[in-house]
Amino acid sequence: MRLPGPRGPISTALFAWLSGEPGPVPSPLTDLLDALPQATADARSDEDVQISLWVCYGLTYEGFDGVDERWEWQPTLLAVRGALEAVFERDLLAEVQVPADLTPDKVPAFLMERCGATSPAAFLKFMQQEATIEQFKELVITRSIDALHEGDAHTWGIPRVNGRAKAALIEIQADEYGGGMPGRLHAELYAILMSELDLDPEYGVYIEQIPAAALVLHNLRSFFGLHRRWRGGILGNLAATEIGSSLINRHFSEGLARLGGSKKSRWFYDEHILADAVHEQLAAHDMCGAFVADYPAEWDRVVIGALATLSVRALFARSVVDPWAAGATSLRELAPV
Template sequence: MRLPPARGPLTDLLFDRLARPPATLPDAPGPDGEEDLQLALFACYELHYQGFDEVDDRWEWEPSLLRLRGLLEDRFERELAGVVPRPAPVPPGEVRRALTVLTAEDDDGPSLSLHLQREAGIDAFREFVIHRSIYHLKEADPHTWAIPRLRGRPKAALVEIQADEYGGGRPERMHCELFGHTMRGLGLDDSYGAYLPRVPAVTLAVTNAMSLFGLHRRLRGALVGHLAAIEMTSSLPNRRYAAGLRRLGGDAAAARFYDEHVQADAVHEQIAAADLCGGFAAAFPALTGDVLYGAACALALERRWAEHVMDSWERGASSLLGQEVPA
């Protein structure tokens, strides 16, 4: 992946410096809007994942860059707190029930999955997949940060979930690899980060929240709750995505990613709610509110992203940056 085009004064300065040898960053301007903020934060986080082709790996731990990342994270955390009501803490034994209620009551707005199942054309489905590629081509990696921060029952539960995400030791079964098949089946570029220049801030925020929770030990409760919310709300939408893709002529290889999630996430849902989050709450009873907040953030960011996509399509516009209107 290469550094994308800048989206404001902050990313303009940041990307210019990242393309040079590591050195102390000068005072950076504040981000000019959400596009500038989320892209800058995504770039800072990406240095802890696969990185960028033209960026020296030593930038990952450059103190001045970490200070900048901290400032961006502070702003992002404040924005999340402003739009996601924090659920009240519950006794550890009530965490599973509270997660079930939270996910069952979530109003996900216009049903993007139903639209893709029944009505969307092939270009709209491609656009949806482009959005998702920012996360699915690194699927599982943000939540894996929690493994060394847990022990006992919740650690074993997370390892069990993540082992499935990584294909049980079979590279061709890794979920990121299966998603690559989906992209290729739709005639899309499946190289890592290929569509970063096209996805808007609302898409980047979904992945940035995972990295924020994953890279800070103090937010480990939010991270396990975030994963539980994803697993508990995944099976039905993925069933619809698979049906929609087959309706549009997708073959078994293209649909396998979604088929796999219908089955795997039905199992993961129980492990995540009972063993991961329930076990975590028993070990850290003071952090039950964090678990529920992480779940609430996952649901809220997903809802906001789906609303953006559907609102764009209803206006006859693309939900991507610089993209033609999908059919």
């Protein structure tokens, strides 16, 4: 996978820097990062910030052609990533408020109630009853940057926790990876979905068309997963992903069936209808509940992780529905399909 095209001054300077030997931060990039807190109003939807973070995190996933692998842990690049993450974290927390009356013992019940009740209902209904096949393909394209790496960021949480929380996390992740059976990993099922819709299932092939509001879904998981101090956040993110997922994926499966989608194309959604009905209880009680009991000083990180996930999910839904309502594409430009 090659580096994507830049989307602003930061990514322009960053990508040019990454194309060379690991070394000190160029002064123009330093100046841009120093001004970033004042220059961006909301890093969650900032195209320049999100594509830059996606590339920084991408070095820890599959890497990029022509980019020296030593960049992954190069201290100067970590400093750049840290500056980007600072504004990202600032704007994530600005949208999250932990209820004043919430106590650690109530976290599992809170997660089940809040995460199960805040799915973008109008968006799901539209996909089930009204979306065209072209719109469905757009959704599949925008979600591909996250779904083709499904489970990977959450796996970074495994060595960071112990006991019942670790066991529950491993149980959920085992299902995400198809129980160890090649061809049944959820990421592989998503690739099948893309192929059945005549889309290219290669990771990152549509990156130029994917907007910041979709990149942020993946970047949020990478941010939580790569920072030990946010180990509660990655668990909260997983809980918010699993709770209510059965209903969400049922809407998608029924919508695709309405459009004539084959059973094979709906495999990804149908697999989640079954698996996540079990996962949501595991995630809320056995994973998050146990983590809160074992690490009481970090209970609010679990809640913040879940609420931040719901916030960026709503941002993503608006980024898709609003252009469609105006008769436009939700992609940055029309993707070849």
